[in-house]
Amino acid sequence: MIRPSRKVFTAASALTLSLGLAACGAGNEGGSGDGSTSSAGGGSAAESVSGSIKGAGASSMEKAQGEWMAKFSEANPDATVEYSPDGSGTGREKFINGAVNFAGSDSAMDEEEMASAKEKGCTGETIQFPVYVSPIAVAYNLEGVDELNLSPEVMADIFNHKITSWDDEKIKADNPDADLPSTAITTVNRSDDSGTTENFATYLKAAAPDNWPHEPEDAWPVKGGEAAKGTSGVVGAIEAGQGTIGYADASQIGDLGAAKVKAEDEFIEYSPEAAAKILESAKRVDEASKTNYAVELDQANAGAGVYPVVLVSYAIACSEYGDAEAARTTKAYLEYIASQEGQDAAAAAAGSAPLSPAAQENAKAALSNIKVD
CATH class of the missing domain: 3.40.190.10 (Periplasmic binding protein-like II)
Structure with a gap:
């Protein structure tokens, strides 16, 4: 299990990563709705979140998650985030069964998995969006x-x-x-x-x-x-x-x-x-969804100068949690890792390609569906 390190990395310059996911349609109705910002605090400059949340999933994100947790805990000393790099399949399984508050996965949840989660650990809607892109x-x-x-x-x-x-x-x-x-x-x-x-x-x-x-x-x-x-x-x-x-x-x-x-x-x-170039032609699996921002890549026709072997890792959360504190902390943490600050931190620590502003807005729109009251 990864616990946050106190080592601070210097953020690298962000790459412009166009996911081809224009912030359009029903998926962008609503906004964040709670005045939160993209800072590591997850809220306004005067507030921070507290409590403990757990995540599990993709080992590919291990370095990035370690850096995200370190930066988030510095801004939120009363909050504890843990992430177990057990693999994408185990992470999704734990999320489905309600064993973790969020998951990381190198493949998106499919309809069958989301339906199973609704019957077990996530009585609301499953939220998923790209958060980590790497060759x-x-x-x-x-x-x-x-x-x-x-x-x-x-x-x-x-x-x-x-x-x-x-x-x-x-x-x-x-x-x-x-x-x-x-x-x-x-x-x-x-x-x-x-x-x-x-x-x-x-x-x-x-x-x-x-x-x-x-x-x-x-x-x-x-x-x-x-x-x-x-x-x-x-x-x-x-x-x-x-x-x-x-x-x-x-x-x-x-x-x-x-x-x-x-x-x-x-x-x-x-x-x-x-690697980032391949995502310029990526399309959403369900363009009408307010919570599902999974994408499809065209790896067979990557185009000139494009490295075609790419993983897109997703953050997975639930729109409803039984614990309001856990809901607020999960939302704040995932907002941070999808923000420019969080993406720069991952780029410096893990060499990933930061999400474009449009993809960051999509993540914020998806997370606005988490009920925090």
Whole structure:
């Protein structure tokens, strides 16, 4: 479980991230309704919130959540926020069952999950909106190979265990100038239900449908290879091996190599800027909803200069809580992490791409539905 650190990071300059989510239609009716601001205090300059709230979910957000909690607790010394990076699937399950006040997930709640939450832990409406955007790095550990290019078809064949040696002719075709060894390939995937897995598999299915026959879901679909729990587990397994390759939030891969991914006719290196571009064409799943701001990405047609392997993590909350104090603190905390200040803090600590002003307004509109009285 993560508890807030007192370490303070200098906020990086914000990137302009256009989610293509214009603050339009029914989703933007209402506003915040309580005079709250985007400060870490979650309210006016003269007030702060109190009490304890708990969250759980995506391990990809671990660094960002740690920084958010630290900054929020500095402004709200009487409030305690805890976040367990148990994985997206576990986070959603805990939210559905009412075990946590909020969840973080690398994949949005679907209609069935929201209906289940309404019967159990969230008697109101499920609120969800993008709060953390980051490239998924295709990380590898291969001695003597400092640069690696991978087309989506080759990547799909590697993770589907159709290509098993690093000197395979198909890998050579993507890397004509590289000295590729005959080392066996060991793929590393998540052992737990993971939104990062779903996002990565969604990319493979969209970009290389003939090579990746599996339907995207939180559970890894291919047997064999090595499995590890959480983002840190995957990174650790890649680091501990030789000839290993896996997928993880780019902010957490450390000194591992990261493949350049082919989009159109060029190989693109990951960066927050290159990942952010894919969201310019993202569309809301339900444009009429006041609470659901889930988006769909077009990873098969990312466009020139766009890094196409991206995860969009969501904050998930409920419009009604049995405890008014918990409602106020949850609302204040999530307003902070979606604000410019919160997004800059995550960019500095985790290398994520800050949300655009329009996406921040969408988050504020969604959170205005939380009843705090």
